[in-house]
Amino acid sequence: MPRRLEIEKALAWAFRDELPKTTRPGGRIKTLGLPAVWGRIDKFGELLELVDEDGLNQWGVFADPFAVTAPHPDAIAIAETVKALGLLALDLPADWDPLGDVELGDDRAAVLARAVA
Secondary structure (H helix, E strand, O other): OOOOOOHHHHHHHHHHHHHHHOOOOOOOOOOOOOOOHHHHHHHHHHHHHHHHOOOEOOOOOEOOOOOOOOOOHHHHHHHHHHHHHOOOOOOOOOOOOOOOOOOOHHHHHHHHHHHHO
């Protein structure tokens, strides 16, 4: 039976828990094994480097340099769906006004244009 989650929980799971498992561009998923003490210190140094560099991965989240598994396929499907939302074109009626009774004065047209954009 398929597991069902509320949309907010599914997005949090995908973007917070799973997608960080994809490393930064050019990186790879590392196998930790049983590193020596100095190996752990090196790993901590790599984590600190994320503060000073662009540590975002292909999904726009900070990569987990300690990940030992890839993201779950469902998380990747969620991310691809979210990305595709940006490709949708809005087909709104010319007289569309979601703010109806809100007083905006002369700025009304600019506010609505920004909302659509």
